Amino acid sequence: MPAVLSEPVRSHFPTTVNTSTAGRPDFISIQNFSFFYGAKQALFDISLDIPERQVTAFIGPSGCGKSTLLRNLNRMNELIDGISHSGDIIIHDHSIYDPLIEVISLRKRVGMVFQKSNPFPKSIYENVVYPLRVAGQNAKNVLDETVERSLKGAALWDEAKDRLHESALSLSGGQMQRLCIARAIANRPEILLMDEPCSALDPIATVKVEELIQELKSEFTIVIVTHNMQQATRCSDKTAFFYLGKLIEFDVTSKIFSNPAQKQTEDYITGRFG
Amino acid sequence: MMTLFIKSGGVLVITAVLGIFFFILFQIWPLFMPAQVSELKTVSLPNHSFSLLGVDEWGARPFLVEPDGRMLTVDYETGAVSEVPIDFGEPLQIVSAALNKREQMIIVGTADGRFAIVAPGYESEESDGRQVVTIHPSAEKVTPIGLPGVPILDIAYGDSGSSKLVVALQANGNNRQVSAAIFERKRSLMGQGKEEAVGVFDLTSLIPGRASKVLVPGTGDSVIVVTEDGKVSYLLLEDEEFKLIQTFAPFEDIPGAHIQAATFIFGDVSICFASDSGANRVFSLYYPKGGAERFFGKTHDFPSLGTMPSFLISTLRNKAFLLGGGSELSLRYSTTESIRWEGKMPYNVVNAAISGKYHRLVVLDSTNKLHFFKIDDPHADSSLKALFSKIWYEGAPEPKWEWQSTGGSDDFEPKFSLVPLIFGTFKGTFYAMLFALPIALLAALYTSQFLDPRFRSIVKPTMEIMASLPSVVLGFLGAIYIAPIIEKEIPSFILLAVGLPLVAAITGFFWSRLPIRYRKLIHPGWEWIVFVPLLLVSSWIFFQLGSVLEAIAFVVTDPATGQKTADFGAWWTATTGNSFDQRNSVVVGFMMGFAIIPIIFTIADDALSNIPAQLITASMACGASRWQTAVRVVLPTASPGIFSAIMIGLGRAVGETMIVVMATGNTPITEWNIFSGMRTLSANIAVELPEAPHHSTLYRTLFLGALVLFVFTFVFNTFAEILRHRLRERFKTI
Known part of the structure; x- marks a missing residue:
C-alpha cells in the first residue's frame, strides 16, 4: 500500500502542550450543541465545559442522548448517514468542526473505548500498536515500548506479557476490555471517551477497570458514559445528567448525588425512574 | 419426522454422487485392463512341414502353405483339416513364403528362382445362423526373379496400387544376392491387365554385409534388408533408382546380437526387431528435427522375451505385435510400449497368426498342433502411460503429449493424452x-x-x-x-x-x-x-x-x-x-x-x-x-x-x-x-x-x-x- 494513501492527512488538529498541572476547566467546551438523526432531534442546545485531566461522567436513562454526545466528541457519529448538528464543540480553543481539519487527526487525539469490547482478530501486540501503525509508525522499538507502556497503563501487562503474539480473542472479557483501553491510549491521546466500558463485564473486572480509570485521569481527560450510578460516584469528578436529549444538571459528582438541584435528577438517582 | 426427511434427502444426495462416481469408474475401468487371451480349441495337423501360416480376418479358417504347393486349411468350427491345391499350372517346390498384410496376399519363392503371388480367396457366408468361411486360392503367373535357377531364401513384396515391388534374397556362391523387380499393371481395353516388369535391380552392391532377410512395406517404395551382422539397411526407391539411405544396428549396444525376426508394424512406418537373445525394439521413420529426409530411429524399447524368438507377427488392426519363442508368447503394443499379455505355454511355439479383427490368434506348436485363442483387448492402445506420459508416436521426432482422436486414414493412430x-x-x-x-x-x-x-x-x-x-x-x-x-x-x-x-x-x-x-x-x-x-x-x-x-x-x-x-x-x-x-x-x-x-x-x-x-x-x-x-x-x-x-x-x-x-x-x-x-x-x-x-x-x-x-x-x-x-x-x- 502506498504511503500516500495511508496518510491522507493534510490539516492536523492542533496538539495541546501540557504546561499547567491543574488543567483547564473548559478543556472541552460544548457550546449550544444540537444534533439530529435525519429529522429526529437527539440533542437539544447543550452547553457544557469538561475539565482537563478529570473524569466527567454522563448519566441518564436510555435514549437520553448521553452516548450521542460522547460520540460527537470524536465525530464518530459521522459514520452514520443523514446526521446534522448545530452549535459547536471546542477542544482546547479549536473547533472540532473546523472544515479545514481532517477528522482522522481529531480521532488520533481523542481515544475511545466502546461498550462492547471490540478487539481486532489480530494478536494482542498488533491490537495495541494498531493506532501507531495506521499513523505510519512501524519502528519496532517504538512499537515494543508502546505495547509495554499501554498494557501497563491498562493494567494488563502482567497477564499478557507472555502471550503478546497470541490472538486477542483468547483473552477473557475483562481482559479484552482492558486491551481496548490499552489500544485507545496507545497513541497518547489527550482525551479518552468511554461508552459504558463496564456494562458487559463481571464485578471483578469492573473493579479493575474502575481502578484503572482513576489511574488514567492523571494523564488523560476522561469522559465516561455510564448507566451505573455507583460507578459514576466511585470514579468521576464531575457528573452531567441528561434527560430526553437535554442537559438537566451538571456539577461536581458529590453534589449531584447528595444534593441535586433539579427534581428530575433526584428522581433518577434515587431510582424513581430510569 | 422432519429430521428423518432431511436425513434421507442427504443420504440420497450422497448416494447419487457416489453412484455417478462409480458409473464413471465402471466406464473407464476397461481402459487400464490388460488383454485377455484364452485358449479355445486345439487341432492336430498331419506331420508335414509348413513354410507359412496365415488366417482370415474372422480367424475362422487358418491356412498353412506346404513346400509342394498345397495349402492345408483348418475349419475352426468343426476342427476339420482339409487340403486345398493351389493351381500354379505346374508343380512347384516352395522354399520361402511371405504375407503381404495390406493386400492379404501370399508370395511364395521357389527352389528354381521364381516367385508367384497367391490370393487366398476367402469367402464368408451365413449358413444356419453361423458363419462359414471357405478358401479358394488362386495363383498369378510364376515369374522368374534374380539369379535363374537359384533357390529364393526370402521374398517380400509391396503393392502401391499401380506397381508392385518384389524383392528376393538368393545365395550367390558364398555371398547373398538381393534382387528387386518392379512390375506395372498395364490396363488394356480387353479386361484384366497384364503385368510387365519395368525395372530389374541388383541391390547387392548397396548392402554392406551378408543379407539374411528382406522386408518391403505395403507401399512398395523402399526395401529393408537385414544382414547377418545384425545391421539393417534402408533403401529407398526414388526416380526409378534405389538409394541406400541409412544403415543402422538395432541392437548395437548388445555385443554379438543378431536380428532374429523383423516385421513392419501396422501402418508400415515402424519396424519391430527381435534379437536372438529375445531383445525387442521398435524403430520408426521420422524427420529428425530440422532434417529434410526421413530416417529410422529407435522409438520404443521392450523388455526381453528371455528366449530366442521363433516368430514375430504384427496385426492388421492396431500397433500390436506378437513375439513368440520357446514356450513364451508375448502380445505387445508398440506405441505405448506396453505388454498387453504374456503366456507360458505347455508346448514350444513355432508360428502364429492373428485375425484381421484382432480377436483371434492361432499358434502352431512344435508337435504340429494348431491352437486357437480368443483375444479380448478392446483398448489395446490405452494405458496409464498413453493417457498421461509423453508418447513417441510414429513419424514424430520426439515423444510428446498429444490429443488427436480422429484422422483421415485407416491406419491413423488415435492419440489420447x-x-x-x-x-x-x-x-x-x-x-x-x-x-x-x-x-x-x-x-x-x-x-x-x-x-x-x-x-x-x-x-x-x-x-x-x-x-x-x-x-x-x-x-x-x-x-x-x-x-x-x-x-x-x-x-x-x-x-x-x-x-x-x-x-x-x-x-x-x-x-x-x-x-x-x-x-x-x-x-x-x-x-x-x-x-x-x-x-x-x-x-x-x-x-x-x-x-x-x-x-x-x-x-x-x-x-x-x-x-x-x-x-x-x-x-x-x-x-x-x-x-x-x-x-x-x-x-x-x-x-x-x-x-x-x-x-x-x-x-x-x-x-x-x-x-x-x-x-x-x-x-x-x-x-x-x-x-x-x-x-x-x-x-x-x-x-x-x-x-x-x-x-x-x-x-x-x-x-x-x-x-x-x-x-x-x-x-x-x-x-x-x-x-x-x-x-x-x-x-x-x-x-x-x-x-x-x-x-x-x-x-x-x-x-x-x-x-x-x-x-x-x-x-x-x-x-x-x-x-x-x-x-x-x-x-x-x-
Missing part, C-alpha cells in the same frame, strides 16, 4: 482468473466499503443479473464479436491493461494530496462521479493510442520485400516465435472473466459487508482512514469469505464449457502463449462426444476426462474448505 487437456483447463482458468480476480475483488472492496449505500443497492443486483447470463451467449459474443476486435486491437488492450490501473493509482494519489477544502466538495461514497468520467476518457484515449503504439513498437519487416508493416500479430510471431491466433487466451480470459466476475464479486461483497460494524468503528476511532480500515481490518477479517468467493469462481472457471468451446479454437496444445488457444477437459467432452462410438476407447477416455475434472474440483474444494476453516479460526470475531 489427457495432458494437453488438463493443461488447457489450467491455462483457461489461469487467464480467466488473471482478468477476473483483481477486478472482482477490488470492485467488491469498493462497493462494500466506500460506495454510498444507495448506489450499492443498485450495483449489486445488476452484477447478480450479469451472473445469470447464459455462458453460450458469452461464448458466442466472444467468438463472433470480441475475438476479431481483440485480434485487431491488441496494442490498444495492452495500453488499457497498463494504463487504466496507472491512471487510477495516480488519480488516487493526487486526490489524497488535494487540500481538504476541495475534497470536501465530494461526499464520501460519491467519488466515482469524478472517477468514472476520468476513466472513460482515458480508456478512449488509450484505445485511440493503440494504433500509434503499434506503429512505433510492433513493426515487422518482410524479409522478401523489405516492406515494413505495423501488425502486432506478425510482430508477436516474428519476435517470440509463438503463434498468434484469433481465438486466443485473451478472448477466453475476457469472456470467462465476465462469467466469473459477478460470482466472485457477489460473494466477496457479502463477506466484506458482513464484517461486524464494531470492528470498523474501533478502527476509525483509532484514527484509521477508510482505506486503512478496509485493508487492515475488513479485508483480513473477511478473508475466509473472500477465499470462498475465489474458490467458487475457480470452480466455475475449471468446469466452464460453452465459452471455451466457442472462443478457444479448441487446439489441444501445451504452451502458455497468451495469444494461442487451448482445449479444456470440459470443452473436449462437448466437442468429441458426438464422434465417440459407444464403448470405444475415445468414449471411455472422455469419461476419464470427466473423472479427472471431478477429481480436480474435489481436490480444489477439499483443499479450499480446509484452508477456509483455518482462516475462519484465525479471523473469527467475538
Whole structure:
C-alpha cells in the first residue's frame, strides 16, 4: 500500500502542550450543541465545559442522548448517514468542526473505548500498536515500548506479557476490555471517551477497570458514559445528567448525588425512574 | 419426522454422487485392463512341414502353405483339416513364403528362382445362423526373379496400387544376392491387365554385409534388408533408382546380437526387431528435427522375451505385435510400449497368426498342433502411460503429449493424452482468473466499503443479473464479436491493461494530496462521479493510442520485400516465435472473466459487508482512514469469505464449457502463449462426444476426462474448505 494513501492527512488538529498541572476547566467546551438523526432531534442546545485531566461522567436513562454526545466528541457519529448538528464543540480553543481539519487527526487525539469490547482478530501486540501503525509508525522499538507502556497503563501487562503474539480473542472479557483501553491510549491521546466500558463485564473486572480509570485521569481527560450510578460516584469528578436529549444538571459528582438541584435528577438517582 | 426427511434427502444426495462416481469408474475401468487371451480349441495337423501360416480376418479358417504347393486349411468350427491345391499350372517346390498384410496376399519363392503371388480367396457366408468361411486360392503367373535357377531364401513384396515391388534374397556362391523387380499393371481395353516388369535391380552392391532377410512395406517404395551382422539397411526407391539411405544396428549396444525376426508394424512406418537373445525394439521413420529426409530411429524399447524368438507377427488392426519363442508368447503394443499379455505355454511355439479383427490368434506348436485363442483387448492402445506420459508416436521426432482422436486414414493412430487437456483447463482458468480476480475483488472492496449505500443497492443486483447470463451467449459474443476486435486491437488492450490501473493509482494519489477544502466538495461514497468520467476518457484515449503504439513498437519487416508493416500479430510471431491466433487466451480470459466476475464479486461483497460494524468503528476511532480500515481490518477479517468467493469462481472457471468451446479454437496444445488457444477437459467432452462410438476407447477416455475434472474440483474444494476453516479460526470475531 502506498504511503500516500495511508496518510491522507493534510490539516492536523492542533496538539495541546501540557504546561499547567491543574488543567483547564473548559478543556472541552460544548457550546449550544444540537444534533439530529435525519429529522429526529437527539440533542437539544447543550452547553457544557469538561475539565482537563478529570473524569466527567454522563448519566441518564436510555435514549437520553448521553452516548450521542460522547460520540460527537470524536465525530464518530459521522459514520452514520443523514446526521446534522448545530452549535459547536471546542477542544482546547479549536473547533472540532473546523472544515479545514481532517477528522482522522481529531480521532488520533481523542481515544475511545466502546461498550462492547471490540478487539481486532489480530494478536494482542498488533491490537495495541494498531493506532501507531495506521499513523505510519512501524519502528519496532517504538512499537515494543508502546505495547509495554499501554498494557501497563491498562493494567494488563502482567497477564499478557507472555502471550503478546497470541490472538486477542483468547483473552477473557475483562481482559479484552482492558486491551481496548490499552489500544485507545496507545497513541497518547489527550482525551479518552468511554461508552459504558463496564456494562458487559463481571464485578471483578469492573473493579479493575474502575481502578484503572482513576489511574488514567492523571494523564488523560476522561469522559465516561455510564448507566451505573455507583460507578459514576466511585470514579468521576464531575457528573452531567441528561434527560430526553437535554442537559438537566451538571456539577461536581458529590453534589449531584447528595444534593441535586433539579427534581428530575433526584428522581433518577434515587431510582424513581430510569 | 422432519429430521428423518432431511436425513434421507442427504443420504440420497450422497448416494447419487457416489453412484455417478462409480458409473464413471465402471466406464473407464476397461481402459487400464490388460488383454485377455484364452485358449479355445486345439487341432492336430498331419506331420508335414509348413513354410507359412496365415488366417482370415474372422480367424475362422487358418491356412498353412506346404513346400509342394498345397495349402492345408483348418475349419475352426468343426476342427476339420482339409487340403486345398493351389493351381500354379505346374508343380512347384516352395522354399520361402511371405504375407503381404495390406493386400492379404501370399508370395511364395521357389527352389528354381521364381516367385508367384497367391490370393487366398476367402469367402464368408451365413449358413444356419453361423458363419462359414471357405478358401479358394488362386495363383498369378510364376515369374522368374534374380539369379535363374537359384533357390529364393526370402521374398517380400509391396503393392502401391499401380506397381508392385518384389524383392528376393538368393545365395550367390558364398555371398547373398538381393534382387528387386518392379512390375506395372498395364490396363488394356480387353479386361484384366497384364503385368510387365519395368525395372530389374541388383541391390547387392548397396548392402554392406551378408543379407539374411528382406522386408518391403505395403507401399512398395523402399526395401529393408537385414544382414547377418545384425545391421539393417534402408533403401529407398526414388526416380526409378534405389538409394541406400541409412544403415543402422538395432541392437548395437548388445555385443554379438543378431536380428532374429523383423516385421513392419501396422501402418508400415515402424519396424519391430527381435534379437536372438529375445531383445525387442521398435524403430520408426521420422524427420529428425530440422532434417529434410526421413530416417529410422529407435522409438520404443521392450523388455526381453528371455528366449530366442521363433516368430514375430504384427496385426492388421492396431500397433500390436506378437513375439513368440520357446514356450513364451508375448502380445505387445508398440506405441505405448506396453505388454498387453504374456503366456507360458505347455508346448514350444513355432508360428502364429492373428485375425484381421484382432480377436483371434492361432499358434502352431512344435508337435504340429494348431491352437486357437480368443483375444479380448478392446483398448489395446490405452494405458496409464498413453493417457498421461509423453508418447513417441510414429513419424514424430520426439515423444510428446498429444490429443488427436480422429484422422483421415485407416491406419491413423488415435492419440489420447489427457495432458494437453488438463493443461488447457489450467491455462483457461489461469487467464480467466488473471482478468477476473483483481477486478472482482477490488470492485467488491469498493462497493462494500466506500460506495454510498444507495448506489450499492443498485450495483449489486445488476452484477447478480450479469451472473445469470447464459455462458453460450458469452461464448458466442466472444467468438463472433470480441475475438476479431481483440485480434485487431491488441496494442490498444495492452495500453488499457497498463494504463487504466496507472491512471487510477495516480488519480488516487493526487486526490489524497488535494487540500481538504476541495475534497470536501465530494461526499464520501460519491467519488466515482469524478472517477468514472476520468476513466472513460482515458480508456478512449488509450484505445485511440493503440494504433500509434503499434506503429512505433510492433513493426515487422518482410524479409522478401523489405516492406515494413505495423501488425502486432506478425510482430508477436516474428519476435517470440509463438503463434498468434484469433481465438486466443485473451478472448477466453475476457469472456470467462465476465462469467466469473459477478460470482466472485457477489460473494466477496457479502463477506466484506458482513464484517461486524464494531470492528470498523474501533478502527476509525483509532484514527484509521477508510482505506486503512478496509485493508487492515475488513479485508483480513473477511478473508475466509473472500477465499470462498475465489474458490467458487475457480470452480466455475475449471468446469466452464460453452465459452471455451466457442472462443478457444479448441487446439489441444501445451504452451502458455497468451495469444494461442487451448482445449479444456470440459470443452473436449462437448466437442468429441458426438464422434465417440459407444464403448470405444475415445468414449471411455472422455469419461476419464470427466473423472479427472471431478477429481480436480474435489481436490480444489477439499483443499479450499480446509484452508477456509483455518482462516475462519484465525479471523473469527467475538
